[in-house]
Amino acid sequence: MYLCIINAERVITIKLTKRQEEIIELVKKNQPITSEKLAEMLNVTRAALRPDLAILTMTGILEARPKVGYLYSKRSNNSLIFEAIKDIKVSEIKSKPAIVTEDTTIYDAIVQLFLNDAGTIFIVNNGYLTGAVSRKDFLKIAMGNSDMHKVPVGIIMTRMPNIITVTDDDLAFDAAKKIIEHEVDSLPVVEKVIQEDGKELYKITGKVSKTNITKLFVRLGEGR
């Protein structure tokens, strides 16, 4: 079992000591159990156990109940979440999106996709997001009989509001979840603009793709 500490500056990891692991096992088997009893079973003084018990209760592995003793905590098994991952915002991991206008031919849109080394191209009209086309969509079209040099990308794109979006303040975790749940490769990062007539439009300010998430995973693994 590992303990790790994460803040903006650094990631630290330590392993629980052999004695702490022993304490957990003893509590699991004999709960509720007092610190006197634990000290006796481990053949140490109660004072010697105090720091270990402090760590194990503070971290929620054990629960200390007054006049009862220590219990192995069950609450941590399900609902607690990995806060460190949940601290990272979309704005911290987004990258530059590949963008073309609706009247661009499919062929030229694919060229832009390659030039940007992107998996999805986003389509705008008057500066606002109107659609998206993925490599997979393009490949389907390329296998058919469309004239890629003539048909505009606007004809084949997935159109708003059928595009899953995120905002700068969303969590990277939620973006990853949307990517998996909706089976897409990339999400546009948008800013909502409400028009005078009440219509909602979206400016695209970036994208979050599986590549961004994989890079974040590597960054976390490197402790950066």
Add this chain to the structure above:
Amino acid sequence: MYLCIINAERVITIKLTKRQEEIIELVKKNQPITSEKLAEMLNVTRAALRPDLAILTMTGILEARPKVGYLYSKRSNNSLIFEAIKDIKVSEIKSKPAIVTEDTTIYDAIVQLFLNDAGTIFIVNNGYLTGAVSRKDFLKIAMGNSDMHKVPVGIIMTRMPNIITVTDDDLAFDAAKKIIEHEVDSLPVVEKVIQEDGKELYKITGKVSKTNITKLFVRLGEGR
């Protein structure tokens, strides 16, 4: 600052207490500092500080030097890694690869790619991995003049040994790193087989893609 504990069963997170954060700040400013001095500055007894100091030294945030006092630990700033992520093996996250033989036409290979909803198709010959073709490669071919119904996929594939591979025992972290460094979407998980003539061949047992890494990230974020 958060503390989290990770093992096979669960992920737990807690926040350091306000007092623990205060202790860190005091040590940063006044190091080396004794526990007596810290107790005095915080206006509490030394005994009351003991569990906090135990947690802060055990986790490596503070260093306790006998006869000197507590120091803010620098070692943790750089080299320590996120062990939890580093515990997950490729075998735990790999999924089923889409596979065709070398003589499959490009068209049929693309159909298999779609049927498997895969980003990369792997090519085998006599059961051994010989190549790979990505969606991007297929899209390039589709934009050219090749007859996709006639040309076999073996002609256009990236050929071994130019394919980056991983094994079951490699870390998910290292797979993610290879994906980013080599700018590929998916890696075949292989098992090396040494032939009688000393030739090395590779059986493909799975794949690890950006999708698998993104799913793992979501799983970690959910504390599963």
